[in-house]
Amino acid sequence: MIVTVTMNPSIDISYPLETLKIDTVNRTNQVSKTAGGKGLNVTRVIHDLGGDVLATGVLGGFHGAFIAEELKKVGIKQDFTPIKEESRDSIAILHEGNQTEILEAGPTVSAEEQTAFFEKFKELLQKATIVTISGSLAKGFPQNFYQKLVHAAAEQEVKVLADTSGESLRQILKGEQKPYLIKPNLEELEDLLGQKFSLEKLEEIQAALAQPLFEGIEWIVVSLGKAGAIAKHQDAFYRVTIPSIQVVNPVGSGDSTIAGFAYGLSQRMNTEELLKICMAAGMANAQEKKTGHVDPINVQQHFENIEVKKIEQ
Structure with a gap:
């Protein structure tokens, strides 16, 4: 079973207007109005593909109840930790x-609620083979909380796919x-390393991914938008090229x-198939x-x- 983690879910509300006055x-x-958050996007796409998936994280108040109900309507398994705040x-x-966004910071999760979630997460690891961790942490969580989840999963030999950025990613890598x-x-890679990259010099990205910071990570997939991706699997590098498509709504493609x-x-799936299926899902x-x-x-x-072409070194 695949367990998806969303630590700051939301109700995504879209208002289409001809003109904003x-x-x-x-x-x-x-x-x-849809159940939102990067991890829930991941959940729905796995469900669409026919995968065995369960969503977890923290939910609170009337908004949390709405999110849970939306997942239930489409038959997605869930096991969230309740929190007091909305x-x-x-x-x-x-x-x-244009797309103008107004994003709430979200609830503050208490120490007791964090402990309750972590205990639930350890229980879910008993049933999981893969865990995805996506997006930001709600307020209250320490910045190394995802690192704690990765450690717990490793103890149970469960593979973790992490899609976060900034300090949360730095803490995971530490x-x-x-x-x-x-x-x-x-x-995000540029922000992490404090270095600028060019699509014309992919060898510089390769050199960056070979740094000791990334040692021990089996897979690194750097998405390049319509230019596809460059990936590192163990010591081998791959260039992934995708065909042009008519884009309707690119939001959530990274989650997909x-x-x-x-x-x-x-x-x-094997190495080549994994790179194809992940990019194909993002394109679709x-x-x-709908995101x-x-x-x-x-x-x-x-x-x-x-x-998919292996890059000779």
Whole structure:
């Protein structure tokens, strides 16, 4: 079973407007409300692909109840830790070809609630083969909390796919136990290393990924947007090239990439197949209006058209 972790879920609210009028009333009858958060995007895509998945994390208040109900409606298994404070809203206003976002910071999770979640997480590890950790931590959590989850999973020999950034990622990399995979995009890698990279000089990215900081991580997949990806598996490097597609909504494509990899890993796919399925899932998500969804038929079509080449060193 794949367990997905979302430590700061939200209700994602989308308001499409022809024109956003400032300092007056705006009306719309096309409101969309979905269970959001990077980890829940991962969950839905694994579910769409037919994978055995369970969502966990923390949920609170009426918003938390809404999120749980939305997952239940589509038959997604879940085991969240309840918290006292209200889960957050993330608002997107779509107007004149732009997307203006208003993101709440979210709840503060108490020390007792953190302990309760960690105990539940250790129980879920008994049933899991793969864990995905995605996105930010809610307020209250120490910055090394994800490192703690990686360590607990390693003790049970459960593979962790980590998709976070900033200090949370730095703390994970400092840990004695390493995740099985990390998936920074180019901007996140630059932020992590304090170094700029160019798509014209991929050898510089290769050299960066060979640094001692990344030692012990089996897989590093650096997503390059429409340019595909560069990946490191053990000591080998791969260049992944993807075909051009008509993009409808790119939000959640990085989460879908993690979902595709987790699903492929659960199906015991080989190196080339794993790189194809993760990129195919990301592409298929970008073709959907709804964030964190894929059509398995599109995934399979993209899978056939993605090129993976081993980079000779």
